[in-house]
Amino acid sequence: MKKYTQINDIKNLQELIKEAILLKMNPYEYAHLGKHKTLVMLFFNASLRTRLSTEKAARNLGMNVSILNVNDAWNIEFEDGGIMNTNSTEHIKEAAKVISQYADVIAVRAFPSLTDKAKDQSEYVLRSFEKYATVPIINMESATAHPLQALTDAITISELADKPRPKVVLSWAPHPKALPQAVANSFVEMMQMMEVDFSITHPEGYELDEAITKNTPINHKQTEALKDADFVYVKNWSNFKDYGKILNQDPNWMMTEAKLGKAKFMHCLPVRRNVVVEDAVLDGDNSLVIKQANNRTFAAQVVLKHILEGL
Amino acid sequence: MKKYTQINDIKNLQELIKEAILLKMNPYEYAHLGKHKTLVMLFFNASLRTRLSTEKAARNLGMNVSILNVNDAWNIEFEDGGIMNTNSTEHIKEAAKVISQYADVIAVRAFPSLTDKAKDQSEYVLRSFEKYATVPIINMESATAHPLQALTDAITISELADKPRPKVVLSWAPHPKALPQAVANSFVEMMQMMEVDFSITHPEGYELDEAITKNTPINHKQTEALKDADFVYVKNWSNFKDYGKILNQDPNWMMTEAKLGKAKFMHCLPVRRNVVVEDAVLDGDNSLVIKQANNRTFAAQVVLKHILEGL
Amino acid sequence: MKKYTQINDIKNLQELIKEAILLKMNPYEYAHLGKHKTLVMLFFNASLRTRLSTEKAARNLGMNVSILNVNDAWNIEFEDGGIMNTNSTEHIKEAAKVISQYADVIAVRAFPSLTDKAKDQSEYVLRSFEKYATVPIINMESATAHPLQALTDAITISELADKPRPKVVLSWAPHPKALPQAVANSFVEMMQMMEVDFSITHPEGYELDEAITKNTPINHKQTEALKDADFVYVKNWSNFKDYGKILNQDPNWMMTEAKLGKAKFMHCLPVRRNVVVEDAVLDGDNSLVIKQANNRTFAAQVVLKHILEGL
Numbered sequence: 032m033k034k035y036t037q038i039n040d041i042k043n044l045q046e047l048i049k050e051a052i053l054l055k056m057n058p059y060e061y062a063h064l065g066k067h068k069t070l071v072m073l074f075f076n077a078s079l080r081t082r083l084s085t086e087k088a089a090r091n092l093g094m095n096v097s098i099l100n101v102n103d104a105w106n107i108e109f110e111d112g113g114i115m116n117t118n119s120t121e122h123i124k125e126a127a128k129v130i131s132q133y134a135d136v137i138a139v140r141a142f143p144s145l146t147d148k149a150k151d152q153s154e155y156v157l158r159s160f161e162k163y164a165t166v167p168i169i170n171m172e173s174a175t176a177h178p179l180q181a182l183t184d185a186i187t188i189s190e191l192a193d194k195p196r197p198k199v200v201l202s203w204a205p206h207p208k209a210l211p212q213a214v215a216n217s218f219v220e221m222m223q224m225m226e227v228d229f230s231i232t233h234p235e236g237y238e239l240d241e242a243i244t245k246n247t248p249i250n251h252k253q254t255e256a257l258k259d260a261d262f263v264y265v266k267n268w269s270n271f272k273d274y275g276k277i278l279n280q281d282p283n284w285m286m287t288e289a290k291l292g293k294a295k296f297m298h299c300l301p302v303r304r305n306v307v308v309e310d311a312v313l314d315g316d317n318s319l320v321i322k323q324a325n326n327r328t329f330a331a332q333v334v335l336k337h338i339l340e341g342l
Numbered sequence: 343m344k345k346y347t348q349i350n351d352i353k354n355l356q357e358l359i360k361e362a363i364l365l366k367m368n369p370y371e372y373a374h375l376g377k378h379k380t381l382v383m384l385f386f387n388a389s390l391r392t393r394l395s396t397e398k399a400a401r402n403l404g405m406n407v408s409i410l411n412v413n414d415a416w417n418i419e420f421e422d423g424g425i426m427n428t429n430s431t432e433h434i435k436e437a438a439k440v441i442s443q444y445a446d447v448i449a450v451r452a453f454p455s456l457t458d459k460a461k462d463q464s465e466y467v468l469r470s471f472e473k474y475a476t477v478p479i480i481n482m483e484s485a486t487a488h489p490l491q492a493l494t495d496a497i498t499i500s501e502l503a504d505k506p507r508p509k510v511v512l513s514w515a516p517h518p519k520a521l522p523q524a525v526a527n528s529f530v531e532m533m534q535m536m537e538v539d540f541s542i543t544h545p546e547g548y549e550l551d552e553a554i555t556k557n558t559p560i561n562h563k564q565t566e567a568l569k570d571a572d573f574v575y576v577k578n579w580s581n582f583k584d585y586g587k588i589l590n591q592d593p594n595w596m597m598t599e600a601k602l603g604k605a606k607f608m609h610c611l612p613v614r615r616n617v618v619v620e621d622a623v624l625d626g627d628n629s630l631v632i633k634q635a636n637n638r639t640f641a642a643q644v645v646l647k648h649i650l651e652g653l
Numbered sequence: 654m655k656k657y658t659q660i661n662d663i664k665n666l667q668e669l670i671k672e673a674i675l676l677k678m679n680p681y682e683y684a685h686l687g688k689h690k691t692l693v694m695l696f697f698n699a700s701l702r703t704r705l706s707t708e709k710a711a712r713n714l715g716m717n718v719s720i721l722n723v724n725d726a727w728n729i730e731f732e733d734g735g736i737m738n739t740n741s742t743e744h745i746k747e748a749a750k751v752i753s754q755y756a757d758v759i760a761v762r763a764f765p766s767l768t769d770k771a772k773d774q775s776e777y778v779l780r781s782f783e784k785y786a787t788v789p790i791i792n793m794e795s796a797t798a799h800p801l802q803a804l805t806d807a808i809t810i811s812e813l814a815d816k817p818r819p820k821v822v823l824s825w826a827p828h829p830k831a832l833p834q835a836v837a838n839s840f841v842e843m844m845q846m847m848e849v850d851f852s853i854t855h856p857e858g859y860e861l862d863e864a865i866t867k868n869t870p871i872n873h874k875q876t877e878a879l880k881d882a883d884f885v886y887v888k889n890w891s892n893f894k895d896y897g898k899i900l901n902q903d904p905n906w907m908m909t910e911a912k913l914g915k916a917k918f919m920h921c922l923p924v925r926r927n928v929v930v931e932d933a934v935l936d937g938d939n940s941l942v943i944k945q946a947n948n949r950t951f952a953a954q955v956v957l958k959h960i961l962e963g964l
Contacts, residue, residue: 104701121923301432612743
């Protein structure tokens with residue numbers, strides 16, 4: 032693996048999932064693979080799970096970890112050819128090349144603005160690191176994708192499915208703040224690669240990028256969509272067409288125990304209780320969110336392992 | 343030891359102090375005890391000594407350390423059953439369970455508001471971590487207690503006492519800002535467990551929680567209280583009854599060389615010079631503050647050692 | 654080496670450079686030298702290169718590293734004898750002595766105010782750490798000096814010079830913000846110690862401290878100064894006489910490919926493109942900035958190695 036910035040960097044998903052599950056059983060088996068190797072984690076945005084699980088994954092492999100909140104340094108310029116006489120102190124061309132000399136792998140988190148659709152869709156932060164860095168890049172959630180989360184979700188579904196082709200539904204939920212489409216996008220792409228019966232339910236007008244959803248079935252009637260589901264992945268996203276807007280906060284879209292039925296409940300966390308999902312679901316036996324979060328470590332670890340092996 | 347959130351988690355104080363002193367002489371003796379174990383340190387508030395000494399203690403035991411300033415992530419909700427549609431992004435139920443999967447031990451610092459007495463007294467942050475985390479919790483100073491500091495102080499007094507039952511006085515001092523009662527509370531509880539002649543002196547009306555001071559003698563006349571003292575522990579706290587208020591800034595309560603006499607001077611640091619204590623005391627031979635700070639490492643280390651042995 | 658706070662802490666520059674180049678070829682040769690040793694890095698100001706390269710250098714030597722943004726703790730008082738009843742919570746006397754107990758080496762970054770010349774020139778932050786700490790101090794850029802950068806630059810010139818006595822020119826450049834003289838000062842001092850034909854070019858009135866420049870030739874005509882140069886080090890600094898002021902932003906002083914000719918371009922980074930230097934230079938074959946940044950690791954590592962050997 033030369034990098035992990037998007038789902039399709041995965042060559043053989045089934046093999047990768049199997050390997051992650053083996054790492055979970057024996058996390059220190061490759062503790063010498065990362066000797067004298069450094070993971071630099073760069074955060075343009077806040078993090079809890081990704082920060083702690085990726086750090087742990089790297090340490091399980093024997094790596095050194097350096098963590099930098101980019102806001103503790105200074106503004107980085109991503110435009111080419113401009114006269115840098117305002118707020119940006121350093122250009123990504125220098126920053127990415129320089130950090131590559133202190134790192135064997137660079138992991139980056141950079142959320143979208145949700146105000147400038149074209150700029151967000153260009154993934155200029157992540158692509159600039161890919162372009163100018165001279166070491167492999169890992170996406171710790173970018174403007175449009177969260178492939179480590181999607182791998183986590185694939186591992187979790189693989190571990191817990193009790194039938195060959197489970198029914199998986201991605202169900203939109205209300206939220207008081209405008210959130211990215213990144214988690215939903217990567218989950219959709221991942222489910223398209225798996226042996227699952229996958230569909231999406233969301234209010235009319237909340238379509239994700241069609242280039243991602245392709246021919247995945249979309250149902251605007253939540254109850255109908257959830258019927259006989261084995262796994263229900265709940266997630267808010269702000270509007271994609273009317274970009275970054277909150278057009279719907281209808282509490283009827285909140286996930287409840289009644290709607291969920293016997294399905295397993297999944298969410299990437301953090302989750303707002305009684306807005307996105309009611310307490311009874313999170314506190315009930317069908318919630319997988321804590322197991323999902325645990326798999327974050329092994330998703331990151333299997334990716335790091337493959338990248339280290341390819342150095 | 344299953345956790346260390348309060349003084350009475352200590353089973354055998356004398357043994358623990360002896361062990362800490364042995365660790366100080368041979369800090370790397372148990373350097374393999376923490377192999378592949380992770381301490382996650384969570385700071386809701388600023389720290390210098392606690393941060394550096396606890397990190398060093400964990401490393402002395404061979405542990406990995408992850409440090410997260412919670413403000414670099416997001417607001418955590420502690421109320422149960424509410425609709426999380428305002429400022430909090432994640433509930434402690436998820437946060438504590440999730441972090442427990444990346445940590446073998448979680449250490450938490452969370453100061454009181456000093457505005458809502460009932461809420462502070464409930465120790466809702468610390469208790470929530472204790473309730474929902476699935477790994478041992480260490481208190482790195484909570485709303486009402488600072489048990490690592492108190493253990494440090496017990497070690498320091500044990501090391502330096504030159505008589506079987508030294509006289510120890512806790513003396514209130516003025517301060518321009520409203521400070522918690524946590525250090526004073528834990529020091530009082532610790533002295534009640536030791537073979538010392540212990541008393542407290544503070545201005546009238548500055549009584550600490552009676553549930554903590556119990557029958558410890560209190561004297562409102564500082565000079566009288568300090569007479570023949572062997573150790574004088576100086577500390578400001580804001581008013582407990584008129585909660586969080588500064589009712590007294592009388593500079594006559596500042597500790598001076600003249601008042602201290604031959605006694606040893608103790609303070610947890612940070613200390614405001616010439617407000618809490620005059621320069622001559624801190625710069626004189628009777629000040630133990632630097633030795634106390636050194637013992638922070640070994641107090642944390644002996645606690646971590648016992649917790650690791652109990653995993 | 655007992656400390657590295659200024660250029661003249663170097664005993665034998667040529668030996669040190671040779672050793673740094675050897676470390677670059679074999680960075681883990683002394684990986685056991687730092688076992689159970691801790692580097693505490695204290696940042697009063699932002700950092701990217703210094704932070705990551707010094708951390709990597711310490712890890713290459715097997716050290717533990719603790720990093721503290723001092724702003725995450727509280728204000729430290731540097732004045733002696735004052736009544737600390739305003740903004741400062743802890744005096745440097747305590748802070749430096751305490752941290753010395755958790756560290757084997759302390760590295761400090763503290764920029765100048767650029768408003769109070771006498772105070773900046775006194776280097777009160779760095780000198781206070783030197784005075785009160787009980788372990789060696791490394792300067793990670795202070796008010797008036799950046800000796801790790803200067804050592805990096807000396808290594809880079811030594812590696813890449815293709816003649817016995819290359820011509821090196823320090824050329825001032827415009828900048829929209831008032832910047833310290835630190836990098837320029839240390840570069841001047843370093844070049845004075847090397848076998849180079851060294852001169853400085855800057856606009857009239859932009860003289861650096863004469864106690865530092867001594868009899869180094871200064872030419873106010875940039876084109877003339879750059880003639881036949883082998884290495885051109887470009888750097889902005891704010892006015893030293895009219896302290897901290899920006900008296901000149903003349904874009905004609907920006908470095909261009911035309912002016913540079915066949916000389917190698919050097920800069921400490923971060924650099925503002927098309928303000929300090931045009932894109933064509935940074936993107937061209939004569940730019941050494943990425944190589945310089947790589948040498949930051951080995952400058953820090955050779956200094957740490959000598960300090961560890963002297964413990």
